[in-house]
Amino acid sequence: MIHFDRFKLDNGLTVLFHKDVTTPMAVVNVLYDVGARDEAEEKTGFAHLFEHLMFGGSSNIPDFDSPLQMAGGESNAFTSNDITNYYDVLPANNLETALWLESDRMLSLSFTPKSLDVQRNVVIEEFKQRYLNQPYGDVWLKLRPLAYKVHPYKWATIGKDINHIEEAQMTDVKTFFKKYYNPSNAILCIAGNFELESVKILVEKYFADIPSGIKPARLLEAEPKQNEFRTQTIERNVPANAFYYAFKMPERRSEGYYMADLLSDILGRDKSSRLYISLKKEQQLCSEINAYITGSHDEGLLMVSGKLNPDVNFDDLDKAFWKVIENLKATSILDSELERIKNKIRTSREFENQGILNRAMNLCHFELLGDANGINEEHKIYEAINPNHIQEIAIQILQATNCSLLKVKAS
Amino acid sequence: MLDRTLQPELKEIDKIDFVTLRHFDVTANAKLYFMKDVSDETSRLDLYFTAGTTIANPVVSSLVNGLLLSGTSTKSSIQINEQIDTLGGFYESSVSHENAVVSIYALRENLLSILRIVADAIANVAFLDSEVKELISDRKQRFLVNMEKVNFLAQRQFQERIFANSSYGNLVQIADFDVVSSQELREFYNENYLNGLEKVVVVGNLQQDHIDEIIDIVGAWAKPQKTIFPGQFSNIKGASHLVKEGALQTAIRVGRILFNKTHPDYCDFTVLNTILGDYFGSRLMSNIREDKGYTYGIGTLLGELHETGYFVIATEVGKDVKDATLIEIQMEISRLQTELVGTEELLLVKNYMIGQLLKSADGPYALTDLFLGVETFGLNLDFYNKSIDAINNITPERIQELAIKYLKWEEMTVVSAG
Incomplete structure (x- = not known):
């Protein structure tokens, strides 16, 4: 059980407090309800570029990192298609420095041209390092627009094209900040060995006078139902042929999400999973195979990906793949197989909840999904899933007409 | 009215509890x-x-x-x-x-x-x-x-x-x-x-x-006898480049054989290492990423082996700025050899390092890894208390002395691929 308190400031900022008496460290986590899905199609990669700019100084503090390091702490952030999350970890007795820093950049950035110039270059190098200069690195840049035709999940967080980053202007930066970076669009979590009352006083001190702003409405066009099998082959200078099957799956807040999550585990999480045993161990078709979900808030993807063995062609793999899928749809799985998957989830959860940083991040994330207490409730949803649910969700989503297949052919 | 330009008063870390297994x-x-x-x-x-x-x-x-x-x-x-x-x-x-x-x-x-x-x-x-x-x-x-x-x-x-x-x-x-x-x-x-x-x-x-x-x-x-590890290593000095057709970035490594935790200069060297490249505000990050935008990241590392250790600077940069990056790396090293580190920067690095040590002693798994980090070399947890003393007492002159002694460019192995 992870305990937390929740309170809201008048300006709309939601605050969570998680007390942990065992640690000498404190965590300040700030989640902003904005991700790559909120970008305009002609200005992609912006949420992520903006995350970099958040470290370039705020209205009253010229540099974000130095004062935090002076306080013995450090900081980082990540951007996904759904959210942007910032965190500071520092010795507990210097908590106030992190609140001072986070509140000032929520108030306003300094918007220096130098910061924009440099971070544009840094992000371009990141684009190259992670997506363009790696074998198979551009797969998601190709797969997203194959699987999504309308919804903004059709572009990657880094952006559709390097040009979009190159062309980012200061006016765009300012507009983006004004729209998304305000208290009513943020969730703050403080974790550490503190008292609730003193946390409240400190949070009031630093965050209460930040103007509220308006929580931006999210009006995304829903992805139309997929009614066709989609496939694309790209040729790359890579040593092995690789395959990426992407099935649309239910959104994060639905029960189907959890069923699809377990379904992906049954297909290909571990070395005792169905695809691993059948396609790799028994038929020797591939060198690696994995199934997983993207974890997206809106309609997401259940993925099966892997690399072919030399001398195996895509068609042989494809036939064997669909045979495993059809079998899973035709016959209910055994209780013991499902229990095995749930046992792995229990162990993972126990390890995942260990550090206060993870707990603080997860509390914010669940709060965004509706209620921070979801962190304590989620396991019940998994426990309640039975073999019939798995069969139903398999029949629902593991259809060719719900599938996009990207093949990377070694040239 | 809150003065937002002023950093809240900083508190020192009184003590860190290290736990023996x-x-x-x-x-x-x-x-x-x-x-x-x-x-x-x-x-x-x-x-x-x-x-x-x-x-x-x-x-x-x-x-x-x-x-x-x-x-x-x-x-x-x-x-x-x-x-x-x-x-x-x-x-x-x-x-x-x-x-x-x-x-x-x-x-x-x-x-x-x-x-x-x-x-x-x-x-x-x-x-x-x-x-x-x-x-x-x-x-x-x-x-x-x-x-x-x-x-x-x-x-x-x-x-x-x-x-x-x-x-x-x-x-x-x-x-x-x-x-x-x-x-x-x-x-x-x-x-x-x-x-x-x-x-x-x-x-x-x-x-x-x-x-x-x-x-x-x-x-x-259980192994029947104690393991003997080789101790004498020397790196090939000078630069070499490996061509990778079509690469958009060039990976760079600059380093040398150095020492592990058993060496008397180790603790002091970790401060020099941090200043140069082992945190987000380091000299290399500030210059090569945050000022020039040549890379997504650059960092330094002290690798440790049973009988020795090595120092390395690692980065991936745009292919057209490989030489410019090497010049900047060389300049940053030379700056540490010729100029004393300023008081403010040194205080920041000291505070940062002690804060990070506190974090690395947080929780049973972290404490176990800290313990193993000294046990391998036949040392005990007192090493970390000595390390705290070293961090607290180091002077700009001592940092300069170590930079001159251990970071001579002509003793470095310099490799690149791209």
Whole structure:
């Protein structure tokens, strides 16, 4: 059980407090309800570029990192298609420095041209390092627009094209900040060995006078139902042929999400999973195979990906793949197989909840999904899933007409 | 009215509690370390074997490590994995220069049962032809994929040149995979797993009879004698470049053989290392990323081996700024040799390092890793108290002296790939 308190400031900022008496460290986590899905199609990669700019100084503090390091702490952030999350970890007795820093950049950035110039270059190098200069690195840049035709999940967080980053202007930066970076669009979590009352006083001190702003409405066009099998082959200078099957799956807040999550585990999480045993161990078709979900808030993807063995062609793999899928749809799985998957989830959860940083991040994330207490409730949803649910969700989503297949052919 | 330009008053860290692990003799040459103080249901067990990459062809040590759960005469690899998964366990194994580690992560109630399954698998590896063939084919493919990455290419070249003329510099070549014999694998396995256990680490709220049982299960594998590691290394100085057609970035490594925690200059050097490249606000990050935008990241590292250590600067930069980056790296080193570090910067680095040490002593798993970080070198936790003193007392003059002594550009191995 992870305990937390929740309170809201008048300006709309939601605050969570998680007390942990065992640690000498404190965590300040700030989640902003904005991700790559909120970008305009002609200005992609912006949420992520903006995350970099958040470290370039705020209205009253010229540099974000130095004062935090002076306080013995450090900081980082990540951007996904759904959210942007910032965190500071520092010795507990210097908590106030992190609140001072986070509140000032929520108030306003300094918007220096130098910061924009440099971070544009840094992000371009990141684009190259992670997506363009790696074998198979551009797969998601190709797969997203194959699987999504309308919804903004059709572009990657880094952006559709390097040009979009190159062309980012200061006016765009300012507009983006004004729209998304305000208290009513943020969730703050403080974790550490503190008292609730003193946390409240400190949070009031630093965050209460930040103007509220308006929580931006999210009006995304829903992805139309997929009614066709989609496939694309790209040729790359890579040593092995690789395959990426992407099935649309239910959104994060639905029960189907959890069923699809377990379904992906049954297909290909571990070395005792169905695809691993059948396609790799028994038929020797591939060198690696994995199934997983993207974890997206809106309609997401259940993925099966892997690399072919030399001398195996895509068609042989494809036939064997669909045979495993059809079998899973035709016959209910055994209780013991499902229990095995749930046992792995229990162990993972126990390890995942260990550090206060993870707990603080997860509390914010669940709060965004509706209620921070979801962190304590989620396991019940998994426990309640039975073999019939798995069969139903398999029949629902593991259809060719719900599938996009990207093949990377070694040239 | 709140003055937002003023940083809140900073408080010092009064003390850091370092916790020693309990230890037990498995035999005279192998110890078991136990961290019992875990408040949740998690547990971890690590088995350290002598099976590193430097005592045989690296392909052999890496294949044997990958074959540990590949099946016995009575159980297939699929059955073994199913049994571990049924108990919710996670199995991991890895190889480094000087040893190999097998780890189990589990809820504590299942740890012993999983260990029995893993131990039975390791004790009775059948080296089935089909499994050996499959692993060789997988590893070959993975190797070829890695050879497409400039980072991997630069790291290989660096390893070869920094550990010149020693088995630490031996690189895997694609042809090695085709000449491995089953005999070689079995011999390595016999020597370095069945007779190669050097250390056991247990973290979790277990009872003493569990510890006794763990010793019973794995005790027979204890190595028969102490391991002797080579100590004399010298790096090939100067620059070399490997061409990778079509690469958009160039990976760079600059470094030299240095020392490990047993050296009297180690603690002071970590301060110099941090200033130069081991935190987000370091000189290299501030200049090459945050001012010039040449890279997504640049950092430095002190790598440690049993008898020595090495220092390395690593980055990937746009292909047109490789030379410009090397000039800036050289300039930053030279600045540390010719100018004293300012008071403000030094205070920041000191505070940052102590804060990070506090973090690395937070929780049973972190404390265990801290302990292992000194135990390997025959040191005890007092090392960290000395380290705090060193950080608190170091002067700008001392930092300059170390930069002059240890960061001479002409003594560096400089490699790039791209």
